[in-house]
Amino acid sequence: MLSDFGIVLLAFIFAAVALMLVFGISWLLRPSNPTTEKLATYESGEDPIGNANIRFNVRFYIVALIFILFDVELVFLFPWATVFGNKEYIQQTNGLWGWFTLVEMFIFIVVLALGLAYVWAKGHLEWVKPDMKTPKFKSKVPMSMYENVNKKYTEK
Amino acid sequence: MNFDTLEKEAHIKTGESEVILTSLDELANWARANSLWPLGFGLACCAIEMMATYASNYDLERFGVFPRNSPRQSDLMIISGTVTFKMADRISRLYEQMPDPKYVVSMGSCSNCGGPYWEHGYHVVKGVDRIIPVDIYVPGCPPRPEALIGGILKLQEKVKQQKLADLKK
Numbered sequence: 001m002l003s004d005f006g007i008v009l010l011a012f013i014f015a016a017v018a019l020m021l022v023f024g025i026s027w028l029l030r031p032s033n034p035t036t037e038k039l040a041t042y043e044s045g046e047d048p049i050g051n052a053n054i055r056f057n058v059r060f061y062i063v064a065l066i067f068i069l070f071d072v073e074l075v076f077l078f079p080w081a082t083v084f085g086n087k088e089y090i091q092q093t094n095g096l097w098g099w100f101t102l103v104e105m106f107i108f109i110v111v112l113a114l115g116l117a118y119v120w121a122k123g124h125l126e127w128v129k130p131d132m133k134t135p136k137f138k139s140k141v142p143m144s145m146y147e148n149v150n151k152k153y154t155e156k
Numbered sequence: 157m158n159f160d161t162l163e164k165e166a167h168i169k170t171g172e173s174e175v176i177l178t179s180l181d182e183l184a185n186w187a188r189a190n191s192l193w194p195l196g197f198g199l200a201c202c203a204i205e206m207m208a209t210y211a212s213n214y215d216l217e218r219f220g221v222f223p224r225n226s227p228r229q230s231d232l233m234i235i236s237g238t239v240t241f242k243m244a245d246r247i248s249r250l251y252e253q254m255p256d257p258k259y260v261v262s263m264g265s266c267s268n269c270g271g272p273y274w275e276h277g278y279h280v281v282k283g284v285d286r287i288i289p290v291d292i293y294v295p296g297c298p299p300r301p302e303a304l305i306g307g308i309l310k311l312q313e314k315v316k317q318q319k320l321a322d323l324k325k
Contacts, residue, residue: 029184029320030255030256030324031256031257031323031324032256033256037253038253040249040253042226044246045245045246045247045249045250046246
């Protein structure tokens with residue numbers, strides 16, 4: 001008789017044979033005329049230029065770090081929540097257990113919040129916004145027309 | 157009996173067991189004709205009609221027509237609208253990037269012959285058949301969904317007449 005692993009082996013062999021059969025039929029039937037254009041990278045019909053690995057703003061790194069900090073904090077809160085309300089511990093310590101764990105967790109959160117305050121104070125949460133540059137060229141359109149538009153929407 | 161008679165209107169199912177005798181050509185063509193996958197893109201107002209044809213009222217998927225997002229997976233290109241010279245470059249490349257065998261349905265007057273831009277449109281290709289081979293021309297400006305379905309059915313007829321040996325050349 002087949003063992004359990006024998007069945008798994010049979011499944012693997014069957015999958016491999018079935019795949020080879022299907023690909024084999026496809027290989028027999030299909031026409032094959034590769035051209036350089038056909039083998040080129042597909043980019044919605046545009047010229048595939050440059051590298052797929054692009055650079056992006058380094059500020060994302062800081063934001064990601066801060067996110068991970070509070071992500072991990074949440075992960076620690078879950079096991080804490082399971083022992084916080086443990087009736088046996090509370091009864092054994094006359095209610096002291098609840099206060100102890102609560103204070104402990106608040107200390108932990110405050111330490112992390114201090115970190116956030118530090119990052120905030122250092123200005124790492126500030127995202128530099130692009131400046132509005134006034135055009136410097138001679139034009140028949142008076143500058144006041146642009147100013148009117150800008151003023152209208154900044155006041156809102 | 158073969159696939160051809162099976163698809164005829166006159167074919168009446170009797171409930172008795174049937175035997176289908178066929179050739180490899182017919183079997184392959186039957187499969188290909190009933191799963192034409194177009195490259196999912198639209199060019200102009202004809203694309204609106206094309207989308208209506210895909211949608212629930214006309215349901216092109218009844219004919220196995222199912223838009224794909226990559227030319228690698230599609231064997232049909234529906235040119236739905238005005239082909240400008242800027243787009244002609246892309247269309248040509250996308251057509252090249254589709255695997256063989258591939259088919260083109262030219263939908264609407266613009267892609268058939270330039271349409272309203274046939275004389276003075278400095279930017280319009282006067283017929284997409286000047287840049288890629290076209291199998292089916294669907295007339296109309298824009299063609300109604302029924303017309304596009306008619307074009308697809310005509311294309312299915314064409315696909316069913318082909319031979320694998322010719323395609324492999």
